[in-house]
Amino acid sequence: MTDLDHRAVRVRFAPSPTGALHIGGLRTALFNWLFARRHGGSVVLRIDDTDRERSSETYLRQILDGFRWLGVTFDEGIEEGGPYGPYRQSERMPIYRQALQRLLDDGKAYPCYCTPEELDASRKAQLEAGKTPRYAGTCRRLTPEERAAREAEGRQPVYRLKVDLDRPIVVRDVIRGDVSFEPEQIDDFVIMKSDGTPTYHFASCVDDAEMRITHIIRAEEHLSNTPRHVVLFQALGAPVPTFAHVPMILAPDRTKLSKRHGATSVDEFRALGFLPEAIVNYSLLLGYAPDENAELFTLDDLVPTFELERIAKHPAIYDVNKLRWMNGHYLRTLSLRRVYTYAEPFLKAAGYLSQNPGDDEIALAMARIDAVRERVATLIELTDGVSYFYRSIEAYDETGVHKHFKNPKEVAERLRYAAERLETVEPWDLEQTEQAYRGLIDELGISGGALIHPTRLALSGRTVGPGLFHIMVLLGKAETIRRLRKAVQWLEARA
């Protein structure tokens, strides 16, 4: 183990492409990345796709694409290559077979012909008796004749690791300290399935050994499996890596994250209009506290001081509310250019932007985004927030009508004056429009709100939004006046 300390740090993130990359997986990947960067080591992205049934190329693409979007990079992996490839377990079958053969030759593994039914029955019985189910070891004691007989029957065996322990297995975990497991907890477990593919435990350990992984940073759900892995590394004659089991992220109902909990995957958050900066920052904040009170940070900020020891031991429940707040924070503090880039696909999808917007179109969009971004939390809301700049108003907000279009006749008259007054405004900017309005308000001897609120409703259809004169400028003179007149008509029809 001490020889590990002298080797360059090598960590891996090994997702199984059987589902989307969720926020917990992302955080684990980020911890790996941070640890590698902190110690000048390498991160490898390995794909655990030994389950051919459930693995899909679609999920794999999604995961890869998600990391790209988030700006998370790997040093070795299925796309970047590297000296320890292939990095896809489905392409490493010969390696597992060789590893098994070595174990067989050393007498450390043996074929097992028990049927699933037999095993199941035995397991159930033990479970009911309140014991940890263990494989009885029947096939371990098979004579060559018995073995040959079963082969002759055409039975395809699984292969089990021969586990003989005379003392507890101690897992050295950086986050939790030493965790000890009694020998009777670990039986002769299966390492190769009857179809010739390795089990997760086997593939994972063989690869970690072959790829010279020094630290295994993964989710806590694997802690209970770890003594098996320790035994496997030893059987393979490989150094045992240092472990760090990071706590899980739970849904608000305190159970494991799943589809029924709404958005939990990176893709979903992305579609909902969350920014990479916020997703990365927030997921890290769940269980990691860099400094006393630091909450807003980037991945790079964390590198110089990152320590696995600072990761929380207890599971965290994620809170969309705080993510929303954080997203809003990035929406209003990131450069306008960047926010525009993130918003662009949303605006295009809504039909507000053309497929290849010109400079003027982009400049106007940016100005509109800038006016709205400090009052929204997501890109979806941002898109909604600028909607009335791009399409005419289909309806006036109901409570707004109640409040500001209360006396149709009176309001119509005021808005007509306003339209007339605005005709004369030149240049059409913040100062001139406001001056014109203030003047009119004075002349009419009314409160500012009495003219401003109905105008906002007339121009945007809403009661909330950017400052009124900002709206006017961003809408343009002609459109502002057109909407005012339209409101006048609407009001007169109701007077």
Next chain:
RNA sequence: GGCCCCAUCGUCUAGCGGCCUAGGACGCCGCCCUCUCACGGCGGAAACAGGGGUUCGAGUCCCCUUGGGGUCACCA
């Protein structure tokens, strides 16, 4: 059920024996700013799961209880 991990405001957390009448953030409530909504600023309510020890002294160490989570597959 066996085994393993965990336990500070509703949520994320700071705290590694005295600096804690427990700090910060989100959310919530008030006030200020103000043409609305936000943003921002100021203030407030809100937690050491319970019980035993150890110690001059325990949120911090130990034990038990309770609670939560994980794991016990030819799934990863």
